[in-house]
Amino acid sequence: MRLPPIPTSEELLNKAFSRARKAASAARTSRIPSQKKAKTIEIIRIQTACNIIKDKLKLIIERTPDIESLPEFYQDYIDVTVGIDPLKKSLGAINWAAGIISQLEREYRRRITKSRPSLASSIRKEAYGRISSVIKKIGDDLDFLDFTRNKLKNMPTVDFDAFTVVIAGFPNVGKSTILRRLTGAKPKVAEYPFTTKGIQIGYLEMKWNKIQVIDTPGLLDRPIDEMNNIELKAMVALENLADIILFIFDASETCGYPMESQYNLFKDLKRIFRIPFICVFNKIDLIENIKYIKKYTIKVEDPILISALEDEGVSRLIKRLEGLHEKKARKTFQHAGKKKING
Ligand SMILES: Nc1nc2c(ncn2[C@@H]2O[C@H](COP(=O)(O)OP(=O)(O)OP(=O)(O)O)[C@@H](O)[C@H]2O)c(=O)[nH]1
Numbered sequence: 437m438r439l440p441p442i443p444t445s446e447e448l449l450n451k452a453f454s455r456a457r458k459a460a461s462a463a464r465t466s467r468i469p470s471q472k473k474a475k476t477i478e479i480i481r482i483q484t485a486c487n488i489i490k491d492k493l494k495l496i497i498e499r500t501p502d503i504e505s506l507p508e509f510y511q512d513y514i515d516v517t518v519g520i521d522p523l524k525k526s527l528g529a530i531n532w533a534a535g536i537i538s539q540l541e542r543e544y545r546r547r548i549t550k551s552r553p554s555l556a557s558s559i560r561k562e563a564y565g566r567i568s569s570v571i572k573k574i575g576d577d578l579d580f581l582d583f584t585r586n587k588l589k590n591m592p593t594v595d596f597d598a599f600t601v602v603i604a605g606f607p608n609v610g611k612s613t614i615l616r617r618l619t620g621a622k623p624k625v626a627e628y629p630f631t632t633k634g635i636q637i638g639y640l641e642m643k644w645n646k647i648q649v650i651d652t653p654g655l656l657d658r659p660i661d662e663m664n665n666i667e668l669k670a671m672v673a674l675e676n677l678a679d680i681i682l683f684i685f686d687a688s689e690t691c692g693y694p695m696e697s698q699y700n701l702f703k704d705l706k707r708i709f710r711i712p713f714i715c716v717f718n719k720i721d722l723i724e725n726i727k728y729i730k731k732y733t734i735k736v737e738d739p740i741l742i743s744a745l746e747d748e749g750v751s752r753l754i755k756r757l758e759g760l761h762e763k764k765a766r767k768t769f770q771h772a773g774k775k776k777i778n779g
Pocket residue numbers: 606607608609610611612613614653654657718719720721722742743744745746
C-alpha cells in the first residue's frame with residue numbers, strides 16, 4: 437500500500453508560508469492601486485498558505501485507501517502493524533484540520549477586506565498564528581501517518597483470488613525446502629509483522645491456474661501459548677488468506693523437536709484454523725523404518741510421506757493440492773451458477 441509522502445507540521449508550515457511570500461512578492465510588482473495593494477497582498481498570502489496546506493491534507497486523505505474496503509487480510513495486517521484505531525484517529529484529525537484551515541481562510545479574508553489597509557498586515561499575522569497552531573496540533577498525527585507510511589510500504593502483495601496454501605510446522609522441518617520444491621523458482625520475500633524473516637510467497641503453476649504457497653518463518657512454528665496477542669492476530673490474519681494449511685512433520689526428528697511436540701503443535705493449530713489441513717511427513721529418507729512414525733501417521737487424515745530433499749513423494753503432494761483446488765473451484769463455480777439461476 438502506498439501512502440503519499442507525509443510532511444512534518446514544521447515542513448508543511450514552512451512550505452505554505454514561503455510559497456505565500458513568493459505569491460505576495462509577485463503581487464507587489466503588479467499594477468494594483470497602492471491603497472488596495474496592502475490588503476490584496478495580505479489576502480494573497482493567507483489564501484496561498486491555506487491552499488497549500490489544504491491541498492496537502494486533502495491529498496493525504498484521498499490517497500489513503502479506505503481501510504474498511506480493503507481485503508480482510510490487509511485490514512488485519514494494518515491492525516497488527518500500526519493499529520486501525522490510531523490510524524483512523526489521525527486521518528480524522530487531518531480532516532478536521534483541513535476544515536478549520538478553510539474556515540480561517542474565509543474568516544481572515546473577510547476581515548482584511550473590511551479593514552483599513554494599515555491593519556491588513558497585523559490581521560494576516562494573527563491568521564498565520566492561528567494556522568500554525570492548528571497545524572502544530574496535528575503534528576503527532578502527521579508523524580504517525582509518516583510512520584504508518586513507512587510500515588506499510590512493504591506490505592506483502594498477495595493474490596486474493598488465488599487458491600492459497602500456508603505452510604506450518606516447527607523450525608527446520610523443511611518448510612522452505614518444500615516451498616521451493618512446490619514452486620520452483622526462488623519465492624518472493626515480503627515483510628510480515630513479527631516474523632523477522634518475512635513471509636515467503638511462491639506460485640505452483642498449473643495448466644489453467646496457479647496455487648499460491650506461503651511460508652511464514654517464525655510464526656506458525658511454535659506453541660500457541662508462547663505467542664503474544666499481536667502474534668496471534670498476525671496468525672489469524674493468515675487464516676483469512678489460507679484455503680489449506682500444509683502442516684509439516686519432520687519424521688526424522690533431526691529438526692530437534694520430538695514427534696510428540698510436533699503433533700501437539702499440529703493439534704494447537706487445528707484448533708485455531710478452521711480450514712482443511714494436509715499433513716506431510718518429511719525427511720523420510722532419514723528414517724530406517726516407517727513403522728516408527730506410524731503412531732502419528734495413523735492419527736491424521738491421509739498423511740503424505742515425502743523427502744523434499746530427494747524429491748520423493750512431492751508429486752503426490754502436488755496432485756493432492758491440485759485436487760483440492762479443483763474441488764474448491766468447482767464449488768465456487770456451482771455456487772455462482774446457483775446464484776445466477778436464483779436471480
Ligand atoms: N534429509 C533431509 N533433509 C531435509 C529434507 N527437507 C529439508 N531438509 C533439510 O532440513 C534442514 C531445514 O530445512 P528448511 O527447509 O530450511 O526448514 P524450515 O522448516 O524452512 O526451517 P526454518 O526456516 O528455520 O523454519 C535443511 O538442512 C534442509 O536441507 C528432507 O526431505 N530430507
